Amino acid sequence: MGSKNNASYNDQAHFSELGRRIEAPPIAWLMEQKLKHPDLISLAAGFTDSPSLPVKEVQTIFAKITKSNKRAMECLQYGVGAGRDQLRQQTAEQVAGLDVSAPEGPCYKPDRVIITHGSQQFLYLLTEALCDENDIVLVEAPSYFVYLGILQSFDTKTRSVPMDSDGMNLESLKKTLEELRQSGEIRKVKMLYLVSYFQNPTGISTSLEKKKAILRLVKSYEKHAGHPIYILEDAAYRELKFPDTPETPSMLTLPGARQRVIYSGTYSKSFATGIRIGFALLPSPLRTVVMRIKGNHDFGTANLLQSILEEALDSGLYQSHLNRLQSRYQSKARHMQKCIQRSFPDEIEWAGPAGGLYFWAKAPKNISTGPRSPLFKKALKERVMYVPGVYTYAKDLNTHDCDNAMRISFGNASLEDIRQGIERLGSALNAQCSRKK
Secondary structure, eight states: OHHHHHHHSOTTTTSOHHHHHOOOOHHHHHHHHHHHOTTOEEOOSOOOOGGGSOHHHHHHHHHHHHHSHHHHHHHHSOOOTTOOHHHHHHHHHHHHHHSTTOOSSGGGOGGGEEEESHHHHHHHHHHHHHOOTTOEEEEEESOOHHHHHHHHHTTOEEEEEEEETTEEOHHHHHHHHHHHHHHTGGGGEEEEEEEOSSOTTTOOOOOHHHHHHHHHHHHHTHHHHTSOOEEEEEOTTGGGBOTTSOOOOOGGGSTTOTTTEEEEEESTTTTOGGGOOEEEEOOHHHHHHHHHHHHHHOSSSOHHHHHHHHHHHHHSHHHHHHHHHHHHHHHHHHHHHHHHHHHSOTTOEEEOOSBSSEEEEEOOTTSOOSTTSHHHHHHHHTTEEOEEGGGGSOTTSOGGGGOSEEEEEOSSOOHHHHHHHHHHHHHHHHHHHHHHO
């Protein structure tokens, strides 16, 4: 009798609306393909370079912080929700140090800092704090597809703004805001989200002049919205700039940024992904709400991992590791660029990055790169995988028009895997381009 009753249940009817609505992230499927095919060269996942992980540095730090029983017990105990005082101070100083032209002021105060379990947790917390169903977030086209998944799970709507070579297209942004004003939907706009340094997926960085213009434009529509419209500057890849790439100041340096700009970053990409420590600097009223939500998520970010980072920053081990990492990624990017030049057909558009972990390539409009496309299937047969570009565009767009791009990562691949992977992908691309002529 019990089995009959159970069989009549709808498996998901008793879940929350979010539970029924949420979709599996595309990266899970891509990683599954790698597990199914061990000989597959993955140029998809944005993993960092395993041989460059700071193993010796962490061994040295761990021995130091556990040498004293008193310090070891303190590091192994619960911490505070906002993060350890020392790490928040160091983080504020770290960001201010990157913003070499930063004015003295409140934007870099440690009491604006929150330490999180990776920057991903902060993106979730912030969206939970700001967005109800059918609220609107303005995003770049393309954008960070994992965050697009978070927005989808909250049933938050997106309005996509195309990009130029130096960030969001300002005319398109103005047109979008004006359309929202005229329709009355401007009251639903809560935030603009941009990955401003070596963007995932395109590698584009937003110029300072464009940051100024974006902030001015968004603030000019607040009177129509009837509330603040925040700008989230996701700087997750900022410290992965190549050694010869000049630093661009963040939006925190701009007049009017204190109450409108949210700045997020991570130590995972620049030190060790397994450390899983992210951070954000944000206006005090919003910080208060995010902290209350975080209190329901956890009892504070892992105290031991924060302690390791404190010591790495204080001892100089963090900066010396970062210097080596930047050079390593520059070398890998140059190697991938040479391989692309040799192996890709002329019809493929691409540009070399100045930092980060990715190349962004576009095939002709008549060639799909999507997960069900002949090209993707051919690439899998060639034992190589990339991220289909369609995953990186929000659902307010006609994805058919965004189906000819691909993200290619050099982060975790060895030099030999980069060579072989690009040769295999080039073979698949050449076959498709020949068929379409």
